[in-house]
Amino acid sequence: MIDKLKKKWGIDSNFQILKIFIVFGITGSTAAWISEPLCNIFGITTDNLSIILYWLIRIVLITIVYQFILVFVAFLFGEFKFFWKFVRKFLTIFGLRF
Secondary structure, eight states, rough: OHHHHHHHTTTTOOOHHHHHHHHHHHHHHHHHHHHHHHHTTOOOOOOTHHHHHHHHHHHHHHHHHHHHHHHHHHHHOHHHHHHHHHHHHHHHHHTTOO
C-alpha cells in the first residue's frame, strides 16, 4: 500500500512519506483547534445560531484555515513543493488558479 502511495505521489523514500503523514496530522489537528477561537472572534456560537448552521460554518472555516496551515507546516518540514501542488489542486475547485 505504501508503495502505491509513493508511486502515485511521485515520492522516492519512506522518510518523505512519513514527513507527509506528519504534516497532514499536524495540519488537521491545528485547523480544528484554531477554528473554535476564530468562530468566537466572529461571533459564531451555538448561542446565536442553530447547531447545524454553526457546524456548517465551522467546517467551512476549518477547510479554509487548513489550506493556509498546510502550506506553512509543509514549509517547516521541507515539503512545500509537494503540498503546494495539493493546495493548488484544491483551490482550482473554487475557480482560483495559481
